[in-house]
Amino acid sequence: MSTAATRTAGPDRLWTVDEHLEDILATVRPLEPIELQLLDAQGCVLVEDITVPVSLPPFDNSSMDGYAVRVTDVAGASEEFPAVLTVIGDVAAGQAEPLHVGPGETARIMTGAPLPPGAEAVVPVEWTDGGLGGGPVTGMRARSQSPEGAGGHVHVYRSAEARAHVRAKGSDVKAGDRALDAGAVLGPPQIAxxxxxxxxxxxxxxxxxxxxxxxxxxxxxxxxxxGDGQIYDSNSFALTAAARDAGAIAYRVGAVADDAETLRDTIEDQLVRADLMVTTGGVSVGAYDVVKEALSSVGDEDEEGAGIDFRKLAMQPGKPQGFGSIGPDHIPLLALPGNPVSSYVSFELFVRPAIRALMGLDDVHRPTTRATLTTDKALTSPKGRRQFLRGTYADGEVTPVGGAGSHLVAALALADALIVVPEDVESVEPGTEVEVVLLG
Incomplete structure (x- = not known):
């Protein structure tokens, strides 16, 4: 492990949150680019600027079902004195050889169809009699009783300005324009x-x-x-969901017993499909030696720079942490504490930024803001620790939910923010402005 290994630390040193995160981000490198089909690239980050090869739309086309006309042929048209035009045929979307509209002529045109040569505007079918005689058509009559093909006449009851109801070639983007910049995350609109x-x-x-x-x-x-003394495994579900929310393809492995050989074998089996590994539990006093033994010899233990550093951080919750790289490919591994709130807060502070860094994103952090603390009594925080309390945020105010206990999953489920209490603050009075990490 590169940066972390260069720091000098004794077993009792308390690392800051910023130091730990700095080591993680200094070690994690963006994944190598690959060429993917569009749908496989959803959620990925572009590594190239995309230039438009062809204008959108590529030709002038109709934005309405109606009739392609010359402006002079419908000038002054009204219900009392309609313009009467000869219908020379239909222009449908995808039609290769459009008709030519001459004086006194019109072509029935569909939405998205190319504007035929000679035509200057489109009059909606509702402005006409649909070729049936009588007044303007509306509703189902407009949609189902219009003529097909050439022949007959159509009465137009309103005039149209040049380019009316015409989508101009290149009105969306023009050939040569920059469509997307490198660094863009590909969601549905970008893929479209x-x-x-x-x-x-x-x-x-x-x-x-x-x-x-x-x-x-x-x-x-x-x-x-x-059974007696047993609890349900919630951490692996929470962290797998959180990894997916961060943009990763996440694989959940069932709970592994507190046995070094079993843990080592399981991790080695999973290395083949991992760009990042996350464990939860077994990093505090008691299970420390078992986890250290397991993680110190995973994969090629002679590989230079590999290894896991176990630390105590000046934070609450989440004091015990582990970080390093394992195996011949130096896969990053973050070992998080086992209490549910501790593991989730640790994920948000350390794992999520690592995932975003692997994706090649410049901004890897959750957004933060300042908010007024709304609570009945002052918040207390241990001296020298950066505390992260669950809260709900709305309209510039944040309210704590639950207590400080790292086992309170129900309170965590209600929270959409983390209230940050700095290391040098031991009490925060109601009405104080505090830093808030937004989780939503």
Whole structure:
């Protein structure tokens, strides 16, 4: 492990949150770019600027179902004195050889169809009699009783200005324009644009593959019967969901017993599909030696720079942490504490930024803001620790939910923010402005 290994630290040193995060981000490198099909690239980050090869739309086309006309032929048209035009045929979307509209002529045109030569505007079918005689058509009559093909006449009851109801060539984007910049995350609108300009593949950094596993002999899978002293494994579900929310492809591994050999074998089995590994549990006093033994010899233990550093951080919750790289490919591994709130807060502070860094994003952090603390009594915080309390945020105010206990999952489920109490603050009075990390 590069940066972390260069720091000098004794077993009792308290690392700051910023130091730990700095080591993580200094070690994690963006994944190598690959070429992917559009739908496979959803959620990925572009590594190239995309230039538009063809204008959108590529030709002048109608924005309405109606009739393509010359402006002079419908000038002054009204219900009392309609313009009567000869229908020379239909122009449908995708039609290769459009008709030519001459004086006194019109062509029935569909939405998206190219404006035929000679025509200057489109009059909606509702402004006409649909070629049936009588007044303007509306509703179902407009849609179902219009003539097909050439022949007959149509009465137009309103005039039209040049380019009325015409989408101009290049009115969306023009050939040569920049469609997307490198660094853009590909969501549905971006994929739609790429498809619209004819790109079937795109060069991106792939979504990181994150393997999540919880440790603890007391853990039982949901839907199984609880025995004495057992609890359900919630951490692996929470962290797998959080990894997916961060943009990763996440794989959940069932709870592993507190046994060094079993844990080591499980991690080695998972390395083949991991760009990042996350464990939860077994990093505090008691299970420390078992986890250290397991993680110190995973994969190629002789590989230079590999290894896991276990630390105590000046934060609450989440004091015990582990970070390093394992195996011949130096896969980053973050070992988080086992209490549910501790593991989730640790994920938000350390794992999520690592995932976003692997994706190649410049901004890897959750947004923060300042908010007024609304509570009945002052908040207390341990001296020298940066505390992260769950809260709900709205309209510039934040309200704590639950207590400071790191086991309070129900309170965590209500929270959409973390209230940050700095290391040098031991009490925060109601009405004080505080820093808030927004989780939504």
């Amino acid at each position: 644009l790429l498809a619209a300009i004819g790109r079937g593949t795109v060069r991106v950094r792939p979504r990181p593959r994150v393997v999540v596993m919880s440790t603890g002999s007391e853990l039982v899978q949901p839907d199984e019967q609880l």
